[in-house]
Every structure is written in structure tokens, then in C-alpha cells.
Amino acid sequence: MHPTTVRACTVHAAGDLRIEERPAAAPGPGEIAVAITLGGICGSDLHYYHRGRVGDFAVREPMVLGHEVVGHVAALGPGSTGPAVGTPVAIHPATPCGGCPECAAGRRNICGHTRYLGSAAHLPHVQGGFAERVTVPAAQIRALPPGLTLNRAVLAEPLSVALHAVNRAGDVRGKRVLVTGAGPIGCLVVAALRHRGAAEIVASDLVDEPLRIAAEVGATATVRAGRPEDPAWTAPFDITIEASGAPAGLRTCVERARRGGTVVLLGLLPPGEVGLLGNVAVTRELDLRGAFRFDTEFDEALSLLAQGLPVDPVITHTFPLDRATEAFDLAGNRELASKVLLNLSTS
Template sequence: MRACVVHGAGDLRVEERPPVGPGPGEIAVAVALGGICGSDLHYYHRGRVGDFAVREPMVLGHEVVGHVAAAGPGTDGPAVGTAVAIHPATPCGVCHECTGGRRNICAHTRYLGSAARTPHVQGGFAQLISVPADQIRPLPPGLDLHRAVLAEPLSVALHAVHRAGDVSGKRVLVTGAGPIGCLVVAALRHNGAAEIAVSDLLDEPLNIAAAVGATTTARADRPDDPVWAGEFDIAVEASGAPAGLRTCVERVRRGGTVVLLGLLPPGGVGLLGNVAVTRELELRGAFRFDAEFDEALSLLSQGLLVDPIVTHTFPLEQSAAAFDTAQDRAVASKVLLDLSGA
């Protein structure tokens, strides 16, 4: 089978790999589509995501959908040919976090396409992958693969909005209009936020944010923009940039909430600690997701407005071009790999 494999910073290859059949308790999936995530881009361009460095060749990808190809010995699951999405996380199930209902922060989680552990967890940008059966989700009736492939990033956005608390009727700021930031906008709109302001350094991402529900947008490099008048009840930092975090802390009202979603650069990052103290701000991290995956599939099947976020689709053989396009935020938002005909 063919797979998209990172060997180090700037070293991305489409290469042959032996297919791995399903073992007991596993389901094999013929992958049809995969979404390129910001973490995939970091692995390709920098050879690392935060503190997680590529130390061995690794198949990238964790936003994947396809069709059931086979079930492992003694394994129950959807019939061969069923269209499915794959929940990418395998938490340990026994730690304090797992038993306490916070499986998304399990320290022992195995996550598709992640270098957090060694050996690395191979990802989903391969024509055939095998995963535990409980990670398989048959698609709801009427949901096609091209929308379902957004389930994983939408789950991240939904978890961030859940971490923010009740957003109904609130004035919310989102810093960063990449695919995740725009999906946060869609989730905020669904959950009843009264005003959703989005900031970014580029116009095209802001246009996409407006198309999926932002009520106002602002260039982050234009401090005189009228959108900055007044304060926000909630801010979601989705850019992963220290400047975005600073904006969130500065612009949220006293007693307001800041959700840290974007992964910041490794090492120390300046924080307006005195502002957080004197205004009694709530700073809440948001990492991955858990049950939100099923919620995301349901919302996508109900027609949640997210289609403008997908801007490009490339065949697997053009993976390098796909990654380079995804890196250019002036022209691309969510970029997909088509593995069905590779």
C-alpha cells in the first residue's frame, strides 16, 4: 500500500509500506480521505510539534474517513464496505483521568500520527490502516465522506467551546482564523453566541470565518479597527501565537474566560500574569476531545455550516504539494488528501 511518511523536517515521502491486517479486536479501514492538520504541517516543516520530535519514519494523519475493509479474528463491527470515521485516540482506560471522565488528557493515550511516544504511533495517511474496533464510527445516514472528514477538527473546536462554558448570548473573540478557528466559529454559532469576532493577520481566512458564522472580523495588525471597541465575555486563542494569547488576555472583560486552544511554541511564553490576577480571569486549556467526536458527526449530518473551510483536495501522490499549499494561509484553509485512487 502507499502511505505519506515524514522522515524529518522537510523530508516527506509517498512510499510503499506493507499493509497491516486487523488483529483481534481491530477493524481494518480502506482510507478514502484525510485532512491535513496543523500538527501534520509542523511535523513536516519543523520535524516536531511542541516537545514531540520525529525520531523515526512516521505515517502522518489523524483526520481520516473511509470504508470498512475487514474485521480481525472474533471482532464484531460494521459490515465490509460501511462508510466510517475513525476516532484517532486510544486512551489507557484505567488512569485517574480516564476513570474521571477526562480521557482526552490521558497521559498514556496513543494518537494516530503522533510522535509523543516512541515507537511513534503511525497515522492514517495510508491506504489501509487497522485500529481498535471501538474507534470506528459508522457515518450517520446522509453524511458523505467529504463532510465527515471534518469530524476530528470539529471535535477539537467543540471541546474548546465546551471548556468555555455557556456561550449563549455572549460576546466572544476568536484569535486565529485557520481551520480550527473557523470551526470554533461554527461551534459558537451553533451554541448560541450573540456576537463572534475573529481576528487574523490575513484577509482570506477572515473571509472564511465570516462565511461560517463570524459576525465581525478584524485584522490583528490594525489596532484601530472598530471591532476592538468594548470587551469580550469569552476569548478563544486558536492561533498558537503568543501575540494571540496576549490579545485574548487584554481584550476579555474582568472575570471573563480565556480558552487556550492553539499550541504555543515550545519553551517560555510571556503571559500578562498581573492582568489575569487583577481581573480574576479564568484561563482554561483545551486539548483534543473525547465524546465530542460523536457530537461532531451528528452536527455534520444535520448540515452545520462548515463547507467553506475545505479549500483544496490533492491525490496522495501529490502529498508534498498538498502540504505546501496547506502551509500557505493566504490561499488555503483545510486541505484534503484523496487516498481512494492512490
């Protein structure tokens, strides 16, 4: 029987995170309801919690957070086709419009009309996946490959972001690559680079614990930011990927890229204008490329996770939904935690 309400993790404003009862929508035609088991707390969720906004997207109404979610099919709407009830699934968080020039060009990840779980980009906001039960279009549902557990599948969304950033960098085989920021996304970028054949992968961060994890998932060297004497800095990089969202990280990426190199901007920077070493970019003829979300990489991510891509060290903690505030506070402590999960299972 379909429940009338579910518990959900909702942000109302900066610093105002609540576990509250919300109406449970029954799946309509073309929709599937999923009983959520696990959800990963993303950097954007933390920004909504701490600052009430992500970049230029501000919270203007209560919003259920979360877009890295996995669980089991609970019900199919009338006429819906998809995995049978009980099947373990992951949810692709994006629903592009399908009719804009970007969608027509195969760049659905930058569709300006995309509905993305747990996003304040539009009003009304798109409610997210940190709820005991979520209803989404059937096209967003992916049955897990054989042998892939929910505990690993929950990394599919952030790994997709990482894979898209590496795709934007171009062919990385045999290249020397710098990744600034060794948070969960940065570490998954490292793992993706290793899988794609990068020869050297240097990860930099201000904190030791993220660098330890980066080394476990494939970094050939790690560097504490702010230590220019470190020998890992001695040669310029073919490719630099900014995954910290910090202006200092962007500066480092531009400074450390070789002449004719590529700089990928992945981390969302603070709102407004951010300083850029424009003359360096011009005189070295650097390619600056943005990387936003992902599209078909989601299916590749699930396949790689099923094949055993070594990313398990990225997950460090799991909390029940009732302790969501504690989980969010820990997730923001980079000296202690990397990817923190919420367990939303009611069983």
C-alpha cells in the same frame, strides 16, 4: 484479499516527506481495517513536516502522518464486532488507556498514555492515517450517520477539537466571544460558537482569506490583527479563545477579555516558555483554561455534520496522494488555502 503493502505519506525529519510503501497489517482480534478515502491535513501535520516537531513532541523515527481520516470498512479481525465491510466510516484517532486517574474522571482526552494516530508523543510513534489502508481497534470506528458524505465527515476530527474548546469555555449563549486565529480550527470554533448560541463572534487574523471564511461560517465581525482602531475591538469580550498558536494571539486574548472573563488556550504554542500578561490575568481575575483534543465530542461532530452544520467553506483543496508534498506546501499558505485534503482512495 488483504494487501501486503500500502502507500503512505511518511515524515522522516523536518522537510523530509515521502510517499513510500509500508507493510499492511491485517486486522487482529478486536481490530478493523479501513480503506482510507480522504484525510485532512492538520496544523500538527504541517508542524511535523516543516519543523520536525509539534510543541515538545519531536519526530524520532519515520512516522505516517494524519489523524483526520475517513473511508470504508475493508475487513474485520477475528471476533471483531463493528460495521459491515463496505460501510462508510470515520476513525476516532485516540485510544486512551482507560485505567489512569484522568480516564476514571471522564477526562480521557488528557490521558497521558493515549495512543493518537500520527503522534510522536511516545516512542515508538503511533503511525497515522495517511495510508491507503489502516488497521485500528474496533472501538475507534464510527459508522457515518445516514446522509453524511465522506467529504463532510472528514471534518469530524477538527470540529471535535473546536467543540471541546467551546465546552471548556462554558455556557456561551448570549456571550460576546473573540477567536484569535481563523485557520481551519479557528473557523470551526466560530461555527461551533454560532451553533451554541453566542451573540457576537469576532474572528481575528493576520490574513484576509481566513477571515472571509470565518465570516461565511458564522463570525458576526472580523478584524485584521494589528489594527487596534477597528470598532470590533471597542468592547471587552466575555470569552476569548486562542486558536492561532501564536504568542501574540494569547496576548490579545488576555488583553481583550473583560474582568472576570474566560480565556481558552487551544492553539499549541511554540516549545519552551512563552510570555504571559500575568498581572492582567491576576487583577482582572481571568479564568485561563487549556483545551486539548476531545473525547465524546467526536460523535457530536458527526451528528452536527449530518444535520448540515454550515462548515463547507473550510475545505478549499483536494490533492491525490502522489501530490502530497504539493498539498502540504499549499496547506501552509494561509493566503490561498484553509483545510487541504488528501485523496488516498485506490479506486
